[in-house]
Amino acid sequence: MGTMTVTLHTAITDDAIDTLFREARTVVAFSDQPVDRAVVGEIFESFKYGPTMMNNFHETLSTTFPHAPNAGKMFQDREQRGYLARMNASLQMGYFIIAARAHGFDVGPMTGYNGPAIAERFLSDGDQDLLAVVALGYADESAGRPRSPRLPFEQVVEFI
Numbered sequence: 550m551g552t553m554t555v556t557l558h559t560a561i562t563d564d565a566i567d568t569l570f571r572e573a574r575t576v577v578a579f580s581d582q583p584v585d586r587a588v589v590g591e592i593f594e595s596f597k598y599g600p601t602m603m604n605n606f607h608e609t610l611s612t613t614f615p616h617a618p619n620a621g622k623m624f625q626d627r628e629q630r631g632y633l634a635r636m637n638a639s640l641q642m643g644y645f646i647i648a649a650r651a652h653g654f655d656v657g658p659m660t661g662y663n664g665p666a667i668a669e670r671f672l673s674d675g676d677q678d679l680l681a682v683v684a685l686g687y688a689d690e691s692a693g694r695p696r697s698p699r700l701p702f703e704q705v706v707e708f709i
Contacts, residue, residue, distance in 0.1 A: 565651075573650050576657040576684065578692030584654070584685055592648045599644035601637040631678065638680045649685055657684035 604613035607624035614620050624630040646656050659682045668679050 569647050569650050574655075574688075574693070574696060576655040576686075576688045577694075578689040579655070579657070579684060579686040580689045582687045584687075588652060588654075589685070592645065592652050592654070595651065596641070596644035596648035599641065601640050602633060605634070605637045605641065635678070635680060642681060642683060645683065649683075654685055655688040658682070659684065 603610060603617070603620055603623075606613065607621055607630060610620045611618070624633070642658065646658060649656050662682055664679050667682065668677075672679060
């Protein structure tokens with residue numbers, strides 16, 4: 550039998566947790582300060598390793614999931630592929646939001662939008678679906694409002 554090495558990770562600081570979660574807000578208005586495209590690349594490099602099912606894109610599994618050469622067979626059914634893609638894209642969107650906050654940006658994820666108009670403008674090949682729009686930038690603090698309440702742990706979490 551072989552031996553297994555277990556790596557213990559160091560927890561991030563309370564200040565970092567505040568930046569990512571407790572003090573972070575969904576932004577509803579942004580300043581006109583531009584976002585450097587190079588920094589968006591840095592954000593991508595930060596979140597691309599977040600766990601998803603088989604690293605997500607079924608067309609590139611030979612590159613992203615090379616140890617399972619037949620993995621693509623799971624994605625032959627378009628409906629199942631769409632379901633899995635939406636689940637994994639939702640995970641990646643969460644990673645993107647956290648990475649953007651970690652890099653000092655504010656974000657505004659949105660799902661109430663004119664999907665067909667956005668898809669027509671940005672997803673012209675017809676083989677992609679719009680999950681959400683995430684605005685990225687720097688908050689206009691004058692347009693803020695108090696944080697909405699959240700449910701308590703006891704009401705949300707169930708141990709099974």
